[in-house]
Amino acid sequence: MKNILIINGHPNPDSFNFAIAESYKKGADASGAQVETITIADLNFNPNLKFGYQKRTELEPDLLESWEKIKRADHLVWIHPVWWGGLPAVAKGFIDRLFLPGMAFQYRENSVWWDKLLKGKTAHIITTLDQPGWFYRLSFGRPSVNQLKKSTLGFCGVKPVKVSYIGIIKNSDENQRKKWLEKVYNFGVRNK
Amino acid sequence: MKNILIINGHPNPDSFNFAIAESYKKGADASGAQVETITIADLNFNPNLKFGYQKRTELEPDLLESWEKIKRADHLVWIHPVWWGGLPAVAKGFIDRLFLPGMAFQYRENSVWWDKLLKGKTAHIITTLDQPGWFYRLSFGRPSVNQLKKSTLGFCGVKPVKVSYIGIIKNSDENQRKKWLEKVYNFGVRNK
Numbered sequence: 001m002k003n004i005l006i007i008n009g010h011p012n013p014d015s016f017n018f019a020i021a022e023s024y025k026k027g028a029d030a031s032g033a034q035v036e037t038i039t040i041a042d043l044n045f046n047p048n049l050k051f052g053y054q055k056r057t058e059l060e061p062d063l064l065e066s067w068e069k070i071k072r073a074d075h076l077v078w079i080h081p082v083w084w085g086g087l088p089a090v091a092k093g094f095i096d097r098l099f100l101p102g103m104a105f106q107y108r109e110n111s112v113w114w115d116k117l118l119k120g121k122t123a124h125i126i127t128t129l130d131q132p133g134w135f136y137r138l139s140f141g142r143p144s145v146n147q148l149k150k151s152t153l154g155f156c157g158v159k160p161v162k163v164s165y166i167g168i169i170k171n172s173d174e175n176q177r178k179k180w181l182e183k184v185y186n187f188g189v190r191n192k
Numbered sequence: 193m194k195n196i197l198i199i200n201g202h203p204n205p206d207s208f209n210f211a212i213a214e215s216y217k218k219g220a221d222a223s224g225a226q227v228e229t230i231t232i233a234d235l236n237f238n239p240n241l242k243f244g245y246q247k248r249t250e251l252e253p254d255l256l257e258s259w260e261k262i263k264r265a266d267h268l269v270w271i272h273p274v275w276w277g278g279l280p281a282v283a284k285g286f287i288d289r290l291f292l293p294g295m296a297f298q299y300r301e302n303s304v305w306w307d308k309l310l311k312g313k314t315a316h317i318i319t320t321l322d323q324p325g326w327f328y329r330l331s332f333g334r335p336s337v338n339q340l341k342k343s344t345l346g347f348c349g350v351k352p353v354k355v356s357y358i359g360i361i362k363n364s365d366e367n368q369r370k371k372w373l374e375k376v377y378n379f380g381v382r383n384k
Contacts, residue, residue, distance in 0.1 A: 008242065011241060011242045012244040012246060014243075014268075034325045039258050042296060047239055047240065047282070047285070048280075048281060049203060049275070049280065050204060050233075052204040054204060083241070083288055084287050084288065084343055084344045084347075085338060085340075085342065086343075087278070088240075088241075089240060089281045089282070089288045089289075092281040092284050093239070093292070097283075112323065112324075132304075140342045141335075141338035142333075143337075143338035143342070145335075146332055146333035146334075147276065147277035147278045148277075150331070150332045150333060151276055155276075170299075
């Protein structure tokens with residue numbers, strides 16, 4: 001049985017991203033998978049890695065618990081909006097604070113290479129957009145996807161990483177949103 | 193005379209990014225340019241745009257002052273490290289909180305297009321890396337650059353945006369760092 005972890009990176013509980021996370025969870029629950037969730041907006045932590053990588057910052061209990069969930073998971077489902085070509089700052093801070101050397105990866109001594117410490121896991125990025133997915137790819141080089149899929153998850157050994165774009169959100173009506181939620185529910189059912 | 197604004201996005205005052213910002217400033221001062229600075233680590237603000245775009249969050253005085261500096265500037269020099277293919281969370285939060293509809297851009301009614309409200313400005317991104325610049329481009333698709341150059345500054349009408357990579361930082365010696373600082377000093381002198 002798959003252990004699925006849903007990581008919701010939207011700061012606002014009234015956002016459509018929360019409906020997406022809920023719909024995925026319903027589908028995954030219906031499939032009989034083990035499902036855990038991290039709602040970044042609910043965590044108590046400082047998103048600022050204030051000493052950078054020069055000095056360690058103590059991890060808050062909510063981050064420690066989140067890391068246990070990540071370690072337990074076979075499949076990570078990241079749900080977030082694209083803001084300025086990236087994740088919302090608080091979701092980026094979740095990564096900055098938690099994906100640390102010795103935890104998510106480890107540089108090898110006197111080498112440009114590194115060990116990938118999250119090998120064996122897979123992921124799915126479900127991202128909401130206020131522009132068409134193809135436009136985001138062609139005009140902007142889909143930076144949030146390259147950031148999360150390649151520079152973060154891939155860097156730590158998570159693969160394959162599936163990507164789904166949902167949008168355009170700002171012009172969407174109820175009917176369209178219902179269809180998107182059904183699509184996401186089916187991702188959950190199939191543990192995609 | 194050019195009005196140059198240096199925006200330093202590294203959270204840690206002991207980081208090499210601070211030496212870079214200082215060196216650029218010295219060069220720009222020597223050229224006789226007007227130079228202002230924003231050191232994001234020194235600002236008092238919440239990087240989390242907690243209601244997203246559904247409800248406005250009051251801007252803190254430090255953000256209001258930062259926006260005045262941005263408006264006054266002809267040339268924006270962004271200095272930041274690449275963390276997980278993006279800007280540090282606090283620097284991303286500076287953008288999330290400040291680059292708001294009606295300030296940095298404005299969607300047109302019933303249209304996918306928008307007005308770019310920062311037209312007429314130019315920029316230079318000076319970014320530190322722990323990998324070679326070419327590797328960052330080819331393997332990861334240089335997401336932080338696409339994020340800041342295209343999806344943020346370009347989206348708001350800032351162009352052209354020059355990009356300089358400085359690195360590999362983690363293996364660099366004093367001599368190499370001195371050379372980088374001289375290079376950045378010369379960018380300052382030439383108002384690049």
